[in-house]
Amino acid sequence: MDNKIPAVQMRDITKRFGSVLANDKVWLNIYRGEILALLGENGSGKTTLMNMLSGIYFPDEGTIAIDGKEVVIRSPKDAFDLGIGMIHQHFKLVDVLTAAENIVLGLPGKLDLKAAAEKIRGICSAYGFEVDPDQKIYDMSVSQKQTVEIVKVLYRGADILILDEPTAVLTPQETEKLFAVLRNMRNDGKAVVIITHKMHEVEELSDRVAVLRHGQFIGDMPTAKTSAQEMTNMMVGHPVVLNIKRPEPVNPRPRIEVEGLTVRSIDGYLKLEDVSFTAYSGEILGIAGISGSGQKELLESIAGLQPVEAGSICYIEDDGRREQLLGKDPLSIAQMGVSLSFVPEDRLGMGLVGNMDLADNMMLRSFRSGKSMFTDRKTPHTLAETVVHDLEVSTPSVSTPVRRLSGGNVQKVLVGREISSAPTVLLTAYAVRGLDINSSYTIYDLINRQKEQGVAVIYVGEDLDVLLELADRILVLCGGKVSGIVPGRGAKKRDVGLMMTKLGGKSDE
Amino acid sequence: MFDIISFIPRAVVQGIPLLLGSTGETLTEKSGNLNLGIPGIMYVGAISGVIGSFFYEQAHGADLNSLVAILIPISCCLLGSLLMGLLYCFLTVTLRANQNVTGLALTTFGVGFGNFFGGSLIKLSGSELPSIILTQTSNCFRRSLPIAEKLGWFGKLFLSYGFLTYVAVIIALAAAYVLRHTRTGLHLRAVGENPNTADAAGINVIRYKYAATCIGSMIAGLGGLYYVMDYASGVWANNAFGDRGWLAIALVIFTVWRPNVGVLASFLFGGLYIVHMYIPSGMNLAVKELYKMAPYVVTIIVLVLSSMRNKRENQPPASLGLAYFREER
Numbered sequence: 001m002d003n004k005i006p007a008v009q010m011r012d013i014t015k016r017f018g019s020v021l022a023n024d025k026v027w028l029n030i031y032r033g034e035i036l037a038l039l040g041e042n043g044s045g046k047t048t049l050m051n052m053l054s055g056i057y058f059p060d061e062g063t064i065a066i067d068g069k070e071v072v073i074r075s076p077k078d079a080f081d082l083g084i085g086m087i088h089q090h091f092k093l094v095d096v097l098t099a100a101e102n103i104v105l106g107l108p109g110k111l112d113l114k115a116a117a118e119k120i121r122g123i124c125s126a127y128g129f130e131v132d133p134d135q136k137i138y139d140m141s142v143s144q145k146q147t148v149e150i151v152k153v154l155y156r157g158a159d160i161l162i163l164d165e166p167t168a169v170l171t172p173q174e175t176e177k178l179f180a181v182l183r184n185m186r187n188d189g190k191a192v193v194i195i196t197h198k199m200h201e202v203e204e205l206s207d208r209v210a211v212l213r214h215g216q217f218i219g220d221m222p223t224a225k226t227s228a229q230e231m232t233n234m235m236v237g238h239p240v241v242l243n244i245k246r247p248e249p250v251n252p253r254p255r256i257e258v259e260g261l262t263v264r265s266i267d268g269y270l271k272l273e274d275v276s277f278t279a280y281s282g283e284i285l286g287i288a289g290i291s292g293s294g295q296k297e298l299l300e301s302i303a304g305l306q307p308v309e310a311g312s313i314c315y316i317e318d319d320g321r322r323e324q325l326l327g328k329d330p331l332s333i334a335q336m337g338v339s340l341s342f343v344p345e346d347r348l349g350m351g352l353v354g355n356m357d358l359a360d361n362m363m364l365r366s367f368r369s370g371k372s373m374f375t376d377r378k379t380p381h382t383l384a385e386t387v388v389h390d391l392e393v394s395t396p397s398v399s400t401p402v403r404r405l406s407g408g409n410v411q412k413v414l415v416g417r418e419i420s421s422a423p424t425v426l427l428t429a430y431a432v433r434g435l436d437i438n439s440s441y442t443i444y445d446l447i448n449r450q451k452e453q454g455v456a457v458i459y460v461g462e463d464l465d466v467l468l469e470l471a472d473r474i475l476v477l478c479g480g481k482v483s484g485i486v487p488g489r490g491a492k493k494r495d496v497g498l499m500m501t502k503l504g505g506k507s508d509e
Numbered sequence: 510m511f512d513i514i515s516f517i518p519r520a521v522v523q524g525i526p527l528l529l530g531s532t533g534e535t536l537t538e539k540s541g542n543l544n545l546g547i548p549g550i551m552y553v554g555a556i557s558g559v560i561g562s563f564f565y566e567q568a569h570g571a572d573l574n575s576l577v578a579i580l581i582p583i584s585c586c587l588l589g590s591l592l593m594g595l596l597y598c599f600l601t602v603t604l605r606a607n608q609n610v611t612g613l614a615l616t617t618f619g620v621g622f623g624n625f626f627g628g629s630l631i632k633l634s635g636s637e638l639p640s641i642i643l644t645q646t647s648n649c650f651r652r653s654l655p656i657a658e659k660l661g662w663f664g665k666l667f668l669s670y671g672f673l674t675y676v677a678v679i680i681a682l683a684a685a686y687v688l689r690h691t692r693t694g695l696h697l698r699a700v701g702e703n704p705n706t707a708d709a710a711g712i713n714v715i716r717y718k719y720a721a722t723c724i725g726s727m728i729a730g731l732g733g734l735y736y737v738m739d740y741a742s743g744v745w746a747n748n749a750f751g752d753r754g755w756l757a758i759a760l761v762i763f764t765v766w767r768p769n770v771g772v773l774a775s776f777l778f779g780g781l782y783i784v785h786m787y788i789p790s791g792m793n794l795a796v797k798e799l800y801k802m803a804p805y806v807v808t809i810i811v812l813v814l815s816s817m818r819n820k821r822e823n824q825p826p827a828s829l830g831l832a833y834f835r836e837e838r
Contacts, residue, residue, distance in 0.1 A: 097702070
């Protein structure tokens with residue numbers, strides 16, 4: 001490997017955003033025929049570094065060489081011309097256009113969608129994709145959109161591919177398919193860079209890893225010669241214990257009783273059908289399921305945000321009094337101690353206001369309290385500082401607008417605020433989506449602490465490995481129905497996976 | 510009796526300024542710029558043309574060369590509205606100012622600009638009436654095919670208009686074709702829908718925004734010129750243009766951002782605009798005022814219907830009204 005000329009050589013790259021140093025004299029080599037995993041905590045500058053390679057940002061200092069020749073990448077077009085293609089975490093697709101229109105977007109020449117569709121089909125069959133060139137993007141699932149992104153890059157003849165957290169929104173099956181494609185590309189002699197937080201993916205897929213920390217390049221090594229523990233330590237900068245505690249539930253009592261819950265979407269599709277379960281205090285109830293199986297609707301029904309067609313949701317107080325939650329408005333449900341922290345795909349969509357600063361976002365929960373006609377700004381400010389300190393949110397100050405924070409930090413703020421309201425029921429969805437390993441463990445810790453304090457936690461997660469380690473019981477949703485409830489201790493990943501795709505989890509054989 | 514044969518040509522000439530205005534605004538909005546300065550730009554387009562032809566008529570008196578008499582006002586009009594478009598772009602695209610505020614300011618400015626120079630020209634001409642009359646230039650603009658008269662109702666419905674009428678229809682159809690079927694159109698739509706994506710795909714977002722807005726402004730400016738030279742027979746009076754600019758913006762929504770639909774829709778709007786003159790309402794002026802509301806009522810109904818049907822293709826460009834900055838995070 002040492003005598004090969006790197007496909008990409010980044011030297012002394014520095015990039016500042018205002019006073020924040022996003023990249024500090026970073027060196028990185030990318031080779032052909034190799035999958036490189038770029039690791040780092042949230043805000044360590046991985047995406048920024050790759051954005052400079054793909055022409056979105058321009059480096060303040062440093063040089064980039066492609067195949068040994070120094071180049072200047074001023075715009076995404078320059079990057080395409082050099083064969084660099086990036087698949088962004090947030091898809092860069094125009095919703096109202098078709099797949100083919102999106103793929104040819106930005107290319108010169110006469111517009112010939114028929115010829116383009118032909119070429120797209122060719123690429124698809126070469127690598128094993130399924131894309132309908134005439135399908136509109138807004139009709140597509142997340143994984144289909146990602147496929148369009150990859151085809152788009154290949155269509156332009158890119159041979160240096162960068163994927164920014166490609167698996168964050170994929171099911172295990174879709175991830176497998178993606179990995180197969182990436183391996184095909186590697187064997188085809190292309191250079192592949194993948195940014196990810198999931199250690200087992202790094203170990204499974206990559207040939208080499210490079211680690212960034214606080215914008216600085218820490219080191220790189222062949223994947224085979226390292227371990228999850230070592231990589232994590234490099235990312236974080238100090239040794240980290242990589243296992244999730246699971247204390248036994250203490251004195252569990254029924255807290256939320258859901259019976260026969262049926263929910264229809266506005267378009268009339270059945271999103272939840274006859275869902276029944278009980279959540280106990282001092283226990284974590286994990287919810288597993290392919291994304292879009294009704295997790296969102298379930299949590300929103302409990303929080304009072306979703307109109308319900310049939311069924312009942314009872315809140316049971318410590319003394320056994322029962323209270324029907326259906327028909328109550330979200331505010332009074334929240335005052336009973338039911339707290340919802342839902343991290344949607346775009347992170348800012350629900351829960352936080354991007355243009356408001358940290359302190360003001362804390363105030364969204366508390367502005368009604370107090371008798372004075374003026375709001376109390378001091379408490380939220382203190383709370384914001386506590387959250388920043390406890391969860392190690394990297395932000396210039398608590399008066400920075402939330403949208404300027406990196407994704408993971410935004411999430412910490414959201415989860416931190418929800419937990420701070422001392423709930424009796426904590427509903428959380430995708431709390432660690434896109435978070436690096438260290439922050440994820442901080443969040444698991446926080447959730448566990450809530451559980452120990454007797455909170456009934458309902459945890460919707462997408463990483464099955466984590467669910468199996470964290471949850472006391474796992475409720476598996478499949479197409480809006482309860483496929484089964486299994487104890488978290490001793491559950492097998494395979495079984496839960498099967499239950500996710502098939503009611504009851506029995507295979508056909 | 511409702512005289513359809515005389516009603517339709519009047520609806521058409523009434524509709525053409527709206528058609529030009531809305532075609533221009535559609536192109537602009539497709540780039541993500543919500544240019545509420547269109548009424549002002551049409552005003553500036555009109556007065557620029559008037560200024561040009563005023564001095565030409567003053568200089569040459571009776572023996573006008575009709576080609577020059579047409580080219581001078583058109584070039585002046587295009588130049589005036591181009592400058593307005595550039596000003597809008599510089600403020601909203603380069604300096605990323607708020608589009609609504611900038612647009613409204615341009616409208617106020619444009620109307621004031623028009624009235625100021627209109628008033629000055631009226632002073633210069635020494636006319637008794639508070640208007641500038643450019644009959645000779647107007648005659649060049651309004652000249653229709655001589656055979657129109659001989660063809661009865663057909664000639665009256667289809668051939669009785671000045672050349673700018675046909676140009677307006679051709680521009681609208683061409684704009685629709687460009688948007689739908691060419692790479693430029695695809696790129697422009699992408700810029701308006703999702704500039705981040707367009708940028709990442711290597712499209713020069715800034716250039717597209719500037720180009721679409723400036724071309725759109727020039728087309729809209731022609732609408733103002735058409736109003737003076739053709740519809741008003743070369744008579745400029747301050748504030749006579751009225752609220753047509755706003756109606757053009759309403760038309761953009763009415764046509765769900767499709768200039769080809771705009772051709773017929775503008776005639777419909779033109780008809781609705783003057784329908785109060787054709788429906789006998791006796792002495793009751795209040796009823797007339799109600800009829801004048803017709804175009805706006807229809808626009809509201811269309812807005813309600815199109816948002817109820819909620820078809821993605823019929824929605825405004827997704828990033829309409831938002832400034833674009835590549836390194837914004």
